[in-house]
Amino acid sequence: MAVALKELYAAISPQYHVKLHTESCFDKMIAWTHVVEDIEFISSLHGEELVFFSGLNCTSEDWLKRYITELDRHHVGGLIMSFRGEETFSKEIVGFCNEIRFPIFSASWTTPYMDIMRLFAEILLKNEQRETNLIAAFKNAIYYPENEGSYLSHFERNGFLRDMEYIVVILSCHTYDEETGNEQLNKIEKSLRFILENVIAYEENRRLIILAAGYSLHKIQEEFQRLCGKDTNVYAGIGTVAGRSRDIHRSHENAYTAYRLTKTGIPRNLLSYDELGIYKILADVKEEEIYPEFVSETVGELMKYDREKHTDYMNILEVYFENDCSAVHTAQTLYCHKNTLAYKLDKIKRILGYDILKNENRVKIMVAIYILRLGTGYF
Template identity: 30%
Template sequence: MSIAIEYLYKYIKKFDVNLLAGESGLNNKVRWTHIVENEEIASFIQAEELLFTTGVSIKDDTTLLNIINIAKDHNASGIVVNTGKYIEKISEEVIDYCNENEFPLFVMPWNIRIPDIMRALTIIILESERTYTEISNAIKDAIFLPTHEELYVQQLERVGFKCGWDYVVAIIELEDDEHNTNNIPTYAERVKSYIEKKLSYIRNNYFAVNIGKSVAIVFYNKTDLEVEKIMKGLYISMNKDFKNLKLFIGIGKRVNNLKLLYKGYEEAKNVAKINRLISNNKVHIRYSEMAIYRLLLEIENKEIIKEFHDQTIGDLVVYDKVNNTDYVELLESYFENNCKINDTAKSLYLHRNTVNYKISKIEEILDINLDDIGDKSKIYLSLMIRYLL
């Protein structure tokens, strides 16, 4: 568990620690602390560490700049410089570098002991980790054991959640491009940390938790429009930064009680399933069709929708298999192109007369009339069902 520097800064100000540069990086996460006195030690820096230095081995600005540069390359969180004895003043070059690279640079007077600050930070980080674990477990209980309210209501209210708040659950399901499921838990932790950094500006209105091969984000006191905008932004940025992952987003319905969190989660899972089906089958689905897919997914008896599918276009599926034809594929393209012959022909690189012939053949096989709204609706619904079976 890591915590934003901005949050920690509020606590260490009492030690006369002041931010000198890199304010834009205050949302950087801190997992632990590390004392660095020279460039050789700097090579052992790990990601999300807040660094401290007395400057005992730093003889000039170049050395300090090199250490900060190494720290930045190792994804460290920031650095606190003990000034007054070995380092009297931070140069403009170092300040400019930290500002340009969004790397927080703090200074503290020589009379303040670094171990005192590190001890205080350790307590805060460990306490934060304990609280995070409690919240994570309580949210999982609310989702998977909703009838056992004693496991989560009191625990979440104790840390500031309110039972009567509005909640929206969103999930990001992960899939490795190489389908190696062993890597997913590691990716999920990285994705969660990434989300926490990206959403640091709304720190008090969400909580992210890893659940299996996905990351669930519980938003509270946010409008549906705000959540959709946030998730769209995350999806776009994550696709750029996690090129080896496939991401499937789902946003559930708003619920107005903590005890109904599980419903929002189930809804989000259903929407993610739709997006997975659409993506894996390379099917273009308009947003307006989502409501129909959601309705179909909520039908518990899948045999009912399978029977409807088989009775409606089952004969065409069999005909394609027996005769090695592509009538079902053409029918899908026909509906994707709003039942327009010319657009369908163009998308399939066929002559419009060929498409007309195949449509007539389909009508003959299925004994339907695609100009009839009733027949057209049944076929359209049946084609949607195909991606849920």
């Protein structure tokens, strides 16, 4: 797991004479370190590396600019470069790096790169072990909530306290799936770690499972709306607030319900469980086999008629109820004359064999429509 570059820089002892020249570390994250002495080797990097460079192959300022440009193009997190005597980066290079938000550091000619790289490796490996333990604890909190001993100690050692507020978020973006993984999921996870300090995330079944600790529901909704709400290829479900660690599994269940409905019942790619309305009840029913029977009893004859006669009466009925059973508004929505609509509504009543405006029947029809919107997985 990556570590913030500013944390690594802060860990360097002053005796090593490493100096930051750009305005900041630009919130870069570092996953590993590499020595890269020539431009042609940069293409082998994976991104988020901190590169060490002796400077021996630097023949001119133009060459150095091309070198830095390639590092940035391959998503490298920063550069530490050695200089002899009083030499250092030119103002032009520093300005260029500030412009592209690429952090650069100078080191003295005698700076022991191996010592610094070993220090960074220890920090990175320790952080990776911490993340691994937290992910395992998170999974235990989801699947074995009654066994607090399997997750609480790991949580509390890392600032995730027993009585903090926890929210689980589940998201996916299968449009971007590739054999090598999902770059968009990785990008979202990296961005998330900049935005939220107390967060645990792991990928499972091509979905990102996220635990945010110590944040309000409004804050989580706001940040995820900003992060992925505008990308219609990203689907995200936000769970309820769990007031203690042993209730994380409930937030996870609710997040999954909301996530599932983004793909079926509610045409939005970002949903909070609190927004689901009647779907909370429908999605929480454990005996899902009752759904087909209920739908069949309520609107089955109309669906059968549509299939056999190639009509769209079920759609008309749904639009009619969406418009609060207003003939005027329904006719406007369907772009048809109100007399034509009246004829079709009368036909629907005759096919169904009951008064669709009777209160009990209206409720049953709406519930049947909501069930159908949940998707064919129930049938």
